[in-house]
Amino acid sequence: MSTSVATPEQLEIVKNRAKSVSAMFYNRVKESGGHEAYRYPDENEKWHSLTWAETGVRVTHLAAGLVSLGIEAEQRVAIASGTRLEWILADLAVNAAGAATTTVYPSTMSDDVAYILADSDSRIVFAEDDDQVAKLREKHSELPSITKVVVFEGTTDGDWVIGLDDLEKLGEAYLNEHPKVIEERVAATTGDSLATLIYTSGTTGRPKGVRLSHDGWTYEGSVMVAGDFLSIDDLQFLWLPMAHSFGKVLLTTQLAVGFATAIDGRVPKIVDNLAIIKPTFMGAAPRIFEKAYGRIVGMTEAEGGAKLKIFRWAEKVGLEHSRAVRSGKSISPILKLQHGIADKLVFSKVRERFGGRVRFFISGAAALSPDIAEWFHAAGVLILEGYGLTETSAGAFVNQPDNFKLGSVGTPFPGSEAKIAADGEVLIKGPHIMRGYHNLEGESASSLEDGWLHTGDEGRIDEDGFLYITGRKKELFKTSGGKYVAPPHIEGMFKGISSLTSQILVHGNERNFCSALITLDPDGVAEWAANNGMAGKSYAEVVSSKEIHDLIEGQIEELNSKVNRWETIKKFAILDHDLSIENGEITPSMKVKRNVVEANNKAILDGFYAK
Incomplete structure (x- = not known):
């Protein structure tokens, strides 16, 4: 058994943590009001800042708006959006209202969106744009519990779909009549109250809703304070999907420590943003x-x-x-x-x-x-x-x-x-x-x-x-010769050898040897092609060339020299496309759906073992 090696001081910090995420947030607003909380870009790529005090005002108005729409303690409010400032404001407002956030990836197909919203019994949905609203309209008849949609940017109808500004105005009006309502909701929220319902994207079957309490999130934040390796002077760059627990925990870490966070979930902008923001740390897959x-x-x-x-x-x-x-x-x-x-x-x-930095x-x-x-x-x-x-x-x-x-x-x-x-x-x-x-x-x-x-x-x-x-456990397989193989270990080794590889899937359950399906990084392929006389050729043409095959074959040979005999890759194929979320081959958190990839390429895999 391994118990954390913690000092009495660290255990005291963890023990004395805030009782809820909302309490943690308002403690931070009180303590750091004039300090920068969030930095975010506008449509013209100009960056703006919000202080903790300004964030506190907006969150309180949004939370009161939710209460005015009838949201009760621990009822679910969904957020279907990419990572952006409004996601965080909405999530904080949901918890401040005493409710719980249901997270939905913006890439989730309408059938799964409907399943998640119905299974969670969500009452209100924060939607990023018209594309997300369209999914809700398509499944409207299956979602009778959804009473209102609040759109971050997009078309409103003044009835079922309102804007974020509209919700804030509703909240301001409600606070004029009930000035203590959010204070009371925060005070009534306990550590055991439901804070978040995250549906795991899963590599098989329907997503499962994981019930996470306020106590879990405040514990995670207090751990980072106890670790003492982040300070209020740090600057985080946050681009990870907030629908994923890794992105979400970075939010509560920020509330606990107090550093500023620059937010932009557009993955293609990561490199440009790093040069602009110059963060001191960042979470990433x-x-x-x-x-x-x-x-x-x-x-x-x-x-x-x-x-x-x-x-x-x-x-x-x-x-x-x-x-x-x-x-x-x-x-x-x-x-x-x-x-x-x-x-x-x-x-x-x-x-x-x-x-x-x-x-x-x-x-x-x-x-x-x-x-x-x-x-x-x-x-x-x-x-x-x-x-x-x-x-x-x-x-x-x-x-x-x-x-x-x-x-x-x-x-x-x-x-x-x-x-x-x-x-x-x-x-x-x-x-x-x-x-x-x-x-x-x-x-x-x-x-x-x-x-x-x-x-x-x-x-x-x-x-x-x-x-x-x-x-x-589910990925470990046994060859027909009775030898056990752990694919992630071999796959990780190969990625350290092959800088051109995007994904590798090692196969061999009940087979007499191991084989692999490999995809290459599109950006790397384009650059390699430009430097090897294939500029202008399609991805499929380049990856099917003898030159690329020979290059990868040499890297497979290097891998084979470093693993056990029964783990060596005897045959491999380079697929004509990279794996993608859209094709259902990887999850939004970048995990390979092995069963999907193997099913899609069954003919290739069977061909490896044909006599």
Whole structure:
């Protein structure tokens, strides 16, 4: 078993946390009123700021507007939108009104939107734009409980669909008659009150609603205060989907610590925004680091010549320096000098791509390749990998700037416990554990036993309490020769080898050898094509070329030299398209839906094993 190694002071911070998210928010408004809370772009890419005091006024008006529309304690109010300032204002207002937020990804198809809203019994929906409203209108007859839609930007009808400004005005009017209403709602909200209902996108079947309490979220925020590695002077760049627990927990972390947050959920704008915002930290899914790694390495390889030689030399020096630092060894004068030169010529430029001020990144939502994490550390970019599930209110383990091990997901949060079951499954207990699945008592009971959450992930805990995830129970397969294979481990290794790869899916359950389906990064492919005499050719043409096949084959051979014999990839195929949310092949949180991808490519996989 691994219990968090926490000081009495840390445990005291966790113990004395706010009783609700809304109380935490208004405490922050009172304490930091004149400080910047949020920074956001307008349609002309000009950035604006809101102070905590200004945010408090807007949230109170919106919350009172919800109350005026009849919202009662713990009733559900949905948000169907991408990440933007209005998402956060709406979420804070829902909790301030004593209600609970139902999160809906903007990419969710109308059938699933209708299912989520009906299953959650949501009463009001905040919709981002006309596209989201169209889904609601299409399913209007199936959603009798939806009494009002509040649109962030788009067309209103003055009846069923109103604007955010309209809701604020309703709230102002209601507050004139009931000035204490929000104060009373906040006071009546307890730690056990329902705060959020997050529907896991899941890799199979219908999404399940995870019931998360105020206590879970305030616990998560207090943990970051106790960890003492973020301060009010930090600046966060937030682009992660707020419908996902990882994005949501960064909001409560901000409320607990008090730093400012710059918000823009447009993924194509991430690189541009980093240069403008110059954040000190950012949360991200591993795919962002994989793409950055692929882009940096790919561009340098394309230039070739002296620049590539210097880059490769710097990589070697950086890795040697990183390993010496992490092992506690002294740095020799020669290595120190070499590292200084490598940093000036190469690594400083890598850091500049992220704005030049990042102290660390926090990686979650999926497994990060240890090789990529080490490469970035060599470049002076620390990626702190964490681990958790929607069912743990996002986080459960995290590495810290002064206490980390690359390849691990860190140690348990203060005030929580973790252990490894007899079959290798990771079990977690603590204040952050869900209150069960909505309307699914049977599944709740099977996932929660005596307060222990069965995560479905397999792992090991080392002598220092660091957790290493070794695989997903459902993803572990056995070859026809009786050997067990953990695909995520092999897939992570390959992404550290192949900077051009977007996704790799290792296959081989009950087969006599392992095979793989591979997709390449479209941006990387376009750049490779431009430098290899294929400029102007389509993605499908480039990835089907002999040159690309030979390149990937060489990388597969390198992978095979690093894994057990029964884990080696004997055959592979490069798909003519990258996996996408729109095609249902990956979830909005960038997890591959293995069963969908394997079903879509059954003919290719069967062909690998045809006699």
